[in-house]
Amino acid sequence: MRFIDSTDFERLLKKLSAEGELVVPVREEDTGKIHIQRVEAFPLPAGTAFDGFRSVESLKGFAQHLRSVVARYPSEDMDQMEAEESFPVFVIVGARGCDLKAMELVDSVQVEGDYTDPFYKIRRDRMLVIASDCTECGESCFCTLTGSNPWPEKGYDLTISKVGSGYLVEEGSERGAAILSENSELFSEPREGQEKARVENREKVLAQLKSNNKDYPASAEMTEKLRGVLNDELWNEESARCVECGACTNICPTCYCFLLFDQQDGEQFKRVMSWDSCQVTGYARMAGMGTPRPRLSDRVKHRLYHKYDYLVLSHNAVFCTGCGRCIDACSASIDMRDVFRKVKTKATR
Amino acid sequence: MENPYYPIDTVLEDVITETPTIRTFCLKPARPVKFKAGQFMQLTVPGVGEAPFTPSSDPNIEDRMEITILRTGKVTEALHELKPGARLGLRGPFGKGYPLEKLGGKDVLVVGGGVGLAPMRSLLYALFNDPSKYNRIDIKFGAREPAELSFRRQYKEWSSLASNISLKTTIDIPHPDWDGHVGLVTTLLDDLEVKIADSFALSCGPEIMLKFVTLKLLEVGYTPPQIYLSMNRKMSCGMGKCGRCNVGHYYLCVDGPDMCYEKIKNVPNVFG
Numbered sequence: 328m329r330f331i332d333s334t335d336f337e338r339l340l341k342k343l344s345a346e347g348e349l350v351v352p353v354r355e356e357d358t359g360k361i362h363i364q365r366v367e368a369f370p371l372p373a374g375t376a377f378d379g380f381r382s383v384e385s386l387k388g389f390a391q392h393l394r395s396v397v398a399r400y401p402s403e404d405m406d407q408m409e410a411e412e413s414f415p416v417f418v419i420v421g422a423r424g425c426d427l428k429a430m431e432l433v434d435s436v437q438v439e440g441d442y443t444d445p446f447y448k449i450r451r452d453r454m455l456v457i458a459s460d461c462t463e464c465g466e467s468c469f470c471t472l473t474g475s476n477p478w479p480e481k482g483y484d485l486t487i488s489k490v491g492s493g494y495l496v497e498e499g500s501e502r503g504a505a506i507l508s509e510n511s512e513l514f515s516e517p518r519e520g521q522e523k524a525r526v527e528n529r530e531k532v533l534a535q536l537k538s539n540n541k542d543y544p545a546s547a548e549m550t551e552k553l554r555g556v557l558n559d560e561l562w563n564e565e566s567a568r569c570v571e572c573g574a575c576t577n578i579c580p581t582c583y584c585f586l587l588f589d590q591q592d593g594e595q596f597k598r599v600m601s602w603d604s605c606q607v608t609g610y611a612r613m614a615g616m617g618t619p620r621p622r623l624s625d626r627v628k629h630r631l632y633h634k635y636d637y638l639v640l641s642h643n644a645v646f647c648t649g650c651g652r653c654i655d656a657c658s659a660s661i662d663m664r665d666v667f668r669k670v671k672t673k674a675t676r
Numbered sequence: 677m678e679n680p681y682y683p684i685d686t687v688l689e690d691v692i693t694e695t696p697t698i699r700t701f702c703l704k705p706a707r708p709v710k711f712k713a714g715q716f717m718q719l720t721v722p723g724v725g726e727a728p729f730t731p732s733s734d735p736n737i738e739d740r741m742e743i744t745i746l747r748t749g750k751v752t753e754a755l756h757e758l759k760p761g762a763r764l765g766l767r768g769p770f771g772k773g774y775p776l777e778k779l780g781g782k783d784v785l786v787v788g789g790g791v792g793l794a795p796m797r798s799l800l801y802a803l804f805n806d807p808s809k810y811n812r813i814d815i816k817f818g819a820r821e822p823a824e825l826s827f828r829r830q831y832k833e834w835s836s837l838a839s840n841i842s843l844k845t846t847i848d849i850p851h852p853d854w855d856g857h858v859g860l861v862t863t864l865l866d867d868l869e870v871k872i873a874d875s876f877a878l879s880c881g882p883e884i885m886l887k888f889v890t891l892k893l894l895e896v897g898y899t900p901p902q903i904y905l906s907m908n909r910k911m912s913c914g915m916g917k918c919g920r921c922n923v924g925h926y927y928l929c930v931d932g933p934d935m936c937y938e939k940i941k942n943v944p945n946v947f948g
Contacts, residue, residue, distance in 0.1 A: 397681040400722070400765055409678040441930065442915035445677045558946055584919030587681065587912055589725045594723045598681055603918075611920050613910045614727060614749025617883075617947065619923075629922075637925035 332493035349418025385580035429580030458483035467651030573604030683765025714772035720765030730795035744794035770914035783870035789881030867906030880906035
């Protein structure tokens, strides 16, 4: 554990910005919401905030771009792929516990198993992640229900916790350790009371989360409960409010499904990968217009079952980190926690 | 690093008209493609996109591939317009394929309908490689009308390959050019000669057909672990990532497309 004051931390970030594109959380003055922003020049943007809670946007777009070219064909080079060195390096600062957990979950799909998505893997490998504690929680945050805590536990190179005029810093990888040793002049021993302050802050946020979510069921019990209400009318009621905007899946850090489509590109053709949403009508439509999920209720249900049932069976984990972004983003104010509360009530009848 | 999204250059060498709406595309990929019967390929029409198809050719032939395709959507419309010499792309093979390892010494029942005969032909080639490995090979093919029966030119040859092979065909409704069996393909499953207890049934066809074939097979005594169905969804990436081909928690592109009914029998709306 080391300590760095906020001026020196900015110096460190300036140095690290030479390694790649620096991304920091910035608090919007009028709303207080935190957005992620690329740093074009120093000093850091006004409102840069390594406290508070997770940003409005998830971080998934850095590893799985909103839209990217994955192949150009035909080509002389069969397995043509751009050289690894040409991929940008992102230095992401301020990733929260829920963000890290989400990356870990999506890694298990995109990198592990029989097939690896090479584009995703290169972007992830080149990413430098400096995580940070949450010093408060949002109304929609429910990481504690998913068995996580509001502070980084793994999956980072460095992690920082705001205490007083600076940050306590811990390494989480060899790369992080190297940054600490190469910049040792910027760090000092934590002063008395700083570690205690960190513990107190964590306990405070944890207590707030538990109080906010005391009426909602834990994620771990939902898999079984969902299986009991598959054909319940509850899904018709919930989907009646849904407007199929796809915001929930686009904002979700663990929604990784995508669309592949081809386009003419001069003399060649290109294959493009783009984010997609299982909530829209045409998502699983086949040739001849048949679709396995024709009703909106089928699709609304599918998102929750995919995360809380199917991926538990295939990847042994609930693919939800309780970040609450889907709750904030929903045009119809559908709150997943509320849906689960109803599911639990119905399933236990 | 190898790019799994890159379609290998493929030349369309020939097009065979099977039925008014089904054509067989004879392909030569730039490098050999080794596939197991039942595995599928992603076939690219440059600029239009790719779609999943199970080859209909002999899995033992690696430098050429045949894919039999019904004209039904955007990619297949474009395919049906193509002439020999056109350049296409291939990715794959993907999926697990048919459980050939389980069929040795068994009575194999093959049930195909419509364009579902296409992957079945690949399976038959694999079985015909050494028919003596199986106790019986009973083939039941159905289509809406005589002109819709693909590969009719080969039926006689297949039936005469070995004494343990039988092939029966049917069409859904009477037709002036047909003096054979009339009725849905399920009507060929009433008086089976196979020893059901020692048999596997493999079926491919439209989802509605698969549903009724399954019900019929269960009715005549097959158990869910003995039934394999070629399921279809919009397989796209082929690697269990893009999320389009879920059937319950399975991704057909990696866990299928040929699924044991035992695995999917409790999936809601499994037949769409």
